[in-house]
Amino acid sequence: MQLQLITFVLITLYCMDYTGGQHSSSRHRHHKQISSGGLGCQQGGCLTCSDYNGCLSCKPRFFMHLERIGMKQIGVCMTSCPPGFYDIRSPERNTCTKCRSECDSCFNKNFCTRCRPGYYLHLGKCLESCPDGLMRSDIQRECVHRCPAECEACVNSELCTRCRPGLYQLQGRCHHVCPEDYEPNDRLMECSPQVHCEVGEWSEWSPCSRSGRTCGFKRGQETRTRLVLQYPSPFGRPCPEISEIKECLVKRRKCPGRGKNERRDRRNRNNRRDKASQEVLRDRKRERDRDPGERDNSDNRNKTEHRRRRDQHSENTQHSSSAQGHHD
Template sequence: MHLQLVSFVLILHCTKYTHSHKHTPGMSTGCQSGCLTCSDYNGCLSCKPKFFIFLERNGMKQTGVCLTSCPSGYYGTRSPERNDCTKCRPECDSCFTGNFCTRCRAGFYLHQGKCLQSCPEGRAPNDAQRECVPECPAECDSCTNSDTCTRCAPGHYLLLGKCHHDCPEEYEPSEPLMMCIPPVHCEVGGWSEWSPCAKPGKACSVKRTREVIQSPSPHGKPCPVTFEKRGRVPGKKNCKDRRNRNNRKEKENQDIRRDRKRDRKACERENPENRNKTERRRRRGQGRSAGTAEGDAVQ
């Protein structure tokens, strides 16, 4: 009986020793992903490398979780011992470090990493972006600085960083773009051939056309005539064609007479006898002309 009691005490002692090495009181055996150590009540107590420990508040209770990046409103700090998520300044909605905000809370405006309640000179508050933006001219809706607009107010058109109510003479307004753009002028191709008559040999109307290659913009140069029609009478030529034909014939006759005269002179130079005959014929002709003149005088 005494030996049985001693054996039972030894078994209890060994069991307690073994349990104390397997599970520390308060520690959890099933840690969440990223946790290195944890407890059932406090969650993660430490994180694996590259993870940040973040304390989630649930009423009065805080539970540790391990994250790859800190949530909005916090920034991460690393150290050899642990990586922590630290809360941004109260006026920051998100931040890169404790002294550099990336977005401000409502009522504050971001300028050079600081959240300000009023913007410095030359800057204007933008409620949508919560930033201090360049102070634009009245006709600008947005700008990069006081001299360069990027978008114009309604009723104005952007041109080279300036907003115009009326575009310069060499430009025209574009309503979809709200910009001043160069006008597009009309371009046409060459004329087609005249169409043939429907019934050959009879009078008819013929036409020709040319294609519009580029349509004009509202302020561009309009297109010229792209359609022509005229009557045609077969077998009749117009005055211009008739003059051209007569001029060609007259030139041909002049060339023929010039060639004949040149050939006759060439023959006379080559044959003196022919030249003498020609001379005698010319003299006889002159004599007859003289006799006829004397007879007329006697009568």
């Protein structure tokens, strides 16, 4: 900054000496330098200028910036300072001042916003090596926090944004097993809150019934139910019973129209019994109408079968008595 001020003073003195030596035509020549629109005065931000040195002063809200061209510096008036410089405002003049050598851009002489290659930004300063607990980022040119071992990406040393494979994220941390009241979500690889079952109030007990009827019995059952308001997540508490049954007693009473039904059932049973009796009578008649020889053969077969069964029974009785005597 001091070098720039000295340069500006020298330029001003040079202009004063030059105009003093040419007194007879200085007023006309100086007017020509300001209004001629030469190379140094083509920029609209110049208030006063010189063809040789460019802008000597700037209009309000413009910043004086000295650009080096070979061995000389040209004054340029700019609306904002270029990268590597920061602005200084004052009532007399606004100037662009160069950042520190290690800064690529800066807010002021003590606060860098981006560093040159080989340096890393930390708390507004450009460092060649990062402090303990931080690591260098060549892409950002910054000192960044080391991620915890279980993180693939993080905001700082305590807050993860992505976990390593097989781990579940919860509130910036990575877990092998989700904490209590949380359950793993394999699709999102996160620990999601458990959802427990919720049920409503019990309904009133139903009327006592049996086989769908509410009459014609003494012992029956009553039921009541309740609705599921919230079904549980895979690891949440399951739903309790949503229906109950209890035994009940009622005073036996006949169902309306029950007598007519009973008479109809009795009549049907009698009809079936009559048909069975008629079948037996028809079989006996067919037996009597058969050929006498066939009846004799049938009788002989019946007698033979009866004799065989009697002998078998006698043999089993003798064998049982013999076994009993041997045991005694």
